[in-house]
Amino acid sequence: VNAKRIGWAGVVLGAIAWYITLPPVLVRTPVPSILLALAAVAAGVATTRAGEQRLGRGAVLAGAIGAIGAVVATKSGVANLEKVFVWSALLAATLRFATPLLLGALGGILSERSGVINVGLEGMMLMGAFFGIFGADVFGSWFLGMLAGMAAGGVLALIHAVFSIALRADQVVSGVAVNFLAAGITGYVFIAHYGDQGTPGEVPSVPEIKLPLVKDIAFVGDAIGEMSLLTWMALLLVPLMALYLYRTPAGLRLRSVGEKPRAADSVGIGVLRTRYLAVVASGCLAGLGGVYLSIALVHSFNQGMTAGRGFIALAVVIFGAWRPYGALAGACLFGFSSAVAQRLPAFSESLAVLFQALPYVMVLVVVAGLIGRSRPPAAIGVPYVKE
Amino acid sequence: VTEPVDQLDGTPVAQTPASRLAAYIRGGGVIVPLLTALLAFVIGGLVVLITGHDPIATYKAIFEGTGLQWLFPWVTGPERETAALNLQQTLILTTPLILVGLAVAFAFRAGLFNIGGQGQYIVGSIAAVWVGSSFAGMPGFPHIVLAMLAACLAGAAWAGIAGLLKATVGANEVISTIMLNYVALWVGVYLFSQGGPLQNARDSSLPVSNDIAEPAHLPVFWGDPVLQGLHVGLFVALAAVGIFWLLLNRSTIGYEVRAVGLNPEAARYGGMNVAKNYVLVMAVCGLFAGLAGSLDVLGWQFRLATNDIQISQIGFLGIAVALLGRNTAVGTMAAALLFGGLLSGTSQRNLDPTIFEPQLASNLTTIIQGLVVLVVSADVLVLGMLRRGRGLFRRRRPVPEGEA
Numbered sequence: 001v002n003a004k005r006i007g008w009a010g011v012v013l014g015a016i017a018w019y020i021t022l023p024p025v026l027v028r029t030p031v032p033s034i035l036l037a038l039a040a041v042a043a044g045v046a047t048t049r050a051g052e053q054r055l056g057r058g059a060v061l062a063g064a065i066g067a068i069g070a071v072v073a074t075k076s077g078v079a080n081l082e083k084v085f086v087w088s089a090l091l092a093a094t095l096r097f098a099t100p101l102l103l104g105a106l107g108g109i110l111s112e113r114s115g116v117i118n119v120g121l122e123g124m125m126l127m128g129a130f131f132g133i134f135g136a137d138v139f140g141s142w143f144l145g146m147l148a149g150m151a152a153g154g155v156l157a158l159i160h161a162v163f164s165i166a167l168r169a170d171q172v173v174s175g176v177a178v179n180f181l182a183a184g185i186t187g188y189v190f191i192a193h194y195g196d197q198g199t200p201g202e203v204p205s206v207p208e209i210k211l212p213l214v215k216d217i218a219f220v221g222d223a224i225g226e227m228s229l230l231t232w233m234a235l236l237l238v239p240l241m242a243l244y245l246y247r248t249p250a251g252l253r254l255r256s257v258g259e260k261p262r263a264a265d266s267v268g269i270g271v272l273r274t275r276y277l278a279v280v281a282s283g284c285l286a287g288l289g290g291v292y293l294s295i296a297l298v299h300s301f302n303q304g305m306t307a308g309r310g311f312i313a314l315a316v317v318i319f320g321a322w323r324p325y326g327a328l329a330g331a332c333l334f335g336f337s338s339a340v341a342q343r344l345p346a347f348s349e350s351l352a353v354l355f356q357a358l359p360y361v362m363v364l365v366v367v368a369g370l371i372g373r374s375r376p377p378a379a380i381g382v383p384y385v386k387e
Numbered sequence: 388v389t390e391p392v393d394q395l396d397g398t399p400v401a402q403t404p405a406s407r408l409a410a411y412i413r414g415g416g417v418i419v420p421l422l423t424a425l426l427a428f429v430i431g432g433l434v435v436l437i438t439g440h441d442p443i444a445t446y447k448a449i450f451e452g453t454g455l456q457w458l459f460p461w462v463t464g465p466e467r468e469t470a471a472l473n474l475q476q477t478l479i480l481t482t483p484l485i486l487v488g489l490a491v492a493f494a495f496r497a498g499l500f501n502i503g504g505q506g507q508y509i510v511g512s513i514a515a516v517w518v519g520s521s522f523a524g525m526p527g528f529p530h531i532v533l534a535m536l537a538a539c540l541a542g543a544a545w546a547g548i549a550g551l552l553k554a555t556v557g558a559n560e561v562i563s564t565i566m567l568n569y570v571a572l573w574v575g576v577y578l579f580s581q582g583g584p585l586q587n588a589r590d591s592s593l594p595v596s597n598d599i600a601e602p603a604h605l606p607v608f609w610g611d612p613v614l615q616g617l618h619v620g621l622f623v624a625l626a627a628v629g630i631f632w633l634l635l636n637r638s639t640i641g642y643e644v645r646a647v648g649l650n651p652e653a654a655r656y657g658g659m660n661v662a663k664n665y666v667l668v669m670a671v672c673g674l675f676a677g678l679a680g681s682l683d684v685l686g687w688q689f690r691l692a693t694n695d696i697q698i699s700q701i702g703f704l705g706i707a708v709a710l711l712g713r714n715t716a717v718g719t720m721a722a723a724l725l726f727g728g729l730l731s732g733t734s735q736r737n738l739d740p741t742i743f744e745p746q747l748a749s750n751l752t753t754i755i756q757g758l759v760v761l762v763v764s765a766d767v768l769v770l771g772m773l774r775r776g777r778g779l780f781r782r783r784r785p786v787p788e789g790e791a
Contacts, residue, residue, distance in 0.1 A: 159761070163761060169761075173500070173763070173764035176500075176706060176760060177757050177758075177760035177763075177764055180703070180707070180754075180756050180760060181754060181757035183750075183757070184750050184754030184756070185434075185754060188434065188747060191744065191746045191747050192747060307569075308568075311562065311566070314562065315562055349581070350581065353573065353577040353580050354577040356573045357569065357570045357572075357573035357574060360569040361570055363562065363566045367558040367563055
């Protein structure tokens with residue numbers, strides 16, 4: 001039997017260990033869960049021994065989380081559990097929270113695959129959030145608002161690109177700088193234009209797609225029957241991005257620029273041009289994530305409303321090993337933790353505040369390499385100088 | 388076993404973008420930072436102009452809000468009294484900025500980028516408010532020292548997490564410190580929000596902490612204590628500047644920190660424990676930032692509201708302060724005064740709203756902050772060219788050691 005299968009079995013066992021204590025199964029004793037979790041840990045150890053360290057650690061972690069989750073669940077009241085773990089609603093909320101992360105992460109993949117670190121995703125998302133709603137308000141159209149938001153993200157990305165590509169600035173510092181710039185610019189225009197009133201209530205928003213037949217199916221209908229257009233777009237972008245990166249000449253060129261720019265240059269690929277395009281495109285995608293926040297999710301803007309989502313998107317890029325499907329998995333994981341955190345006030349109002357920190361703690365766990373580390377593009381962070 | 392690599396840029400853990408930056412950033416003298424600040428202010432002025440305000444009048448109003456004209460002997464009478472009040476505010480804000488600036492600068496010198504000053508500042512202020520509002524009846528001086536120590540330890544421990552993650556598994560400190568900021572923020576909001584464990588004991592409807600015990604307030608040495616005069620925390624911050632300089636330039640620890648910052652591989656080859664240095668450096672950074680939190684709490688806030696925690700940006704300003712100050716002791720101090728002035732000059736309290744709206748002005752501060760960091764990130768190139776040019780002409784002469 002190969003090690004990978006054992007590892008994945010471990011991950012699944014860990015998940016099952018938690019799942020059986022939650023609605024609708026609701027086992028009220030932790031014993032079977034703990035046994036399952038131990039099996040998961042054992043599978044993880046075996047996988048690690050067999051050489052699949054990354055997956056092995058993932059299985060061990062899944063076992064640990066499964067056991068802890070199961071113990072907590074069996075200690076809490078059934079009524080509360082049923083209020084929090086409404087799976088269809090949780091899935092819907094997961095996708096809602098995952099959308100901006102996924103769009104930002106896909107942007108991050110483009111930029112970083114071309115060799116430019118993009119710590120500025122946060123600011124680009126913030127630009128998209130403000131100029132999305134600003135554009136929608138001024139032009140009276142969600143579509144033009146969306147374009148304005150993407151353009152604003154792209155413009156900020158262009159600043160980052162000029163500094164990190166042409167001026168060969170330190171990419172992390174330049175990224176941090178554009179984040180400050182975005183916070184200042186959006187806050188300034190927001191106050192100058194809307195003052196103390198805030199954004200108006202009747203700004204046109206991105207339509208939701210209602211699937212006529214799917215909507216009536218019991219579970220699926222509640223989960224995906226009514227999702228924002230942008231959520232669908234984000235989900236659709238994942239295979240498209242994978243196709244682009246791995247199945248087209250342009251994608252190969254992009255990757256070669258991020259791995260071996262000198263070699264790419266020597267076969268006639270424009271390294272700098274490719275990087276410019278990639279960084280600006282990443283800004284547009286992150287901006288689209290921001291547009292989703294302001295005119296699809298909350299229908300208003302407040303200063304600094306991205307609240308670190310751009311940074312989480314960056315963590316999603318790393319978690320997903322710079323791959324589109326990996327980013328999808330990461331975005332759903334963080335989206336799920338946000339979705340659960342959002343529903344926890346059922347247990348305790350004040351504890352729910354604490355759980356707002358959950359996604360950030362998750363990122364820490366991920367960057368700590370507990371789930372394993374992956375190899376970034378070889379030339380990332382290194383400015384390219386043509387000979 | 389594979390060598391741990393940095394997650395952001397894939398280089399071996401030891402070589403970070405920040406370490407490359409630190410190597411360049413020591414040169415350039417005082418001219419480059421001055422030009423940097425000037426450029427940022429000019430572009431900020433353009434923003435003011437485009438949005439239909441008078442930039443000259445705006446900057447003049449902001450300058451008057453800083454109270455720095457108190458230094459001019461020809462300013463007299465009631466004008467001088469107002470200036471004194473404003474200057475006290477400027478220096479009150481400069482105090483924590485010096486310390487969070489040092490927190491970022493110290494990391495830079497070791498080749499680390501500490502974006503977590505904000506989180507370290509928050510945990511420091513939480514620790515200080517907890518100690519300062521407990522132990523009622525304790526005499527003032529030991530109580531103050533205890534609260535400061537608690538804040539330093541809390542900040543050091545918080546930053547130490549990032550250092551430990553960097554040293555052991557190569558987790559990029561940029562991402563981990565950013566995440567620790569958000570965790571600190573939500574933990575703080577949780578502690579003092581309604582029903583939270585450290586929420587006000589007398590009024591359960593207010594999302595604030597208990598008040599700092601009266602004897603544990605830092606003494607005010609300039610101005611009226613009732614009107615938020617200048618507290619002695621400024622001298623603590625200035626002492627920290629001295630300690631920073633001594634630690635960096637006159638101690639074995641500082642030698643190792645600088646060596647690791649300049650070239651981690653060489654430092655490792657030379658027998659230094661690079662991983663241990665990362666933890667140590669981050670802990671020292673957190674210590675500075677945590678101390679900043681305690682000075683604000685004990686000096687003029689006297690209590691911590693959830694709102695204070697959520698809107699505070701002091702720690703982030705530390706990045707601009709350190710970069711503009713060239714990561715040196717004296718430079719950081721000067722840059723902190725600049726940003727302290729900008730903060731107080733654009734505050735609701737000091738800026739004349741008929742000339743420029745304070746809410747707009749605080750965003751102008753953020754824009755200027757971003758521009759400063761942006762320009763500094765690029766003047767690395769300018770310095771690099773300067774250095775290369777210098778190398779061509781005076782190949783024999785060693786590059787002069789940057790003074791702190």
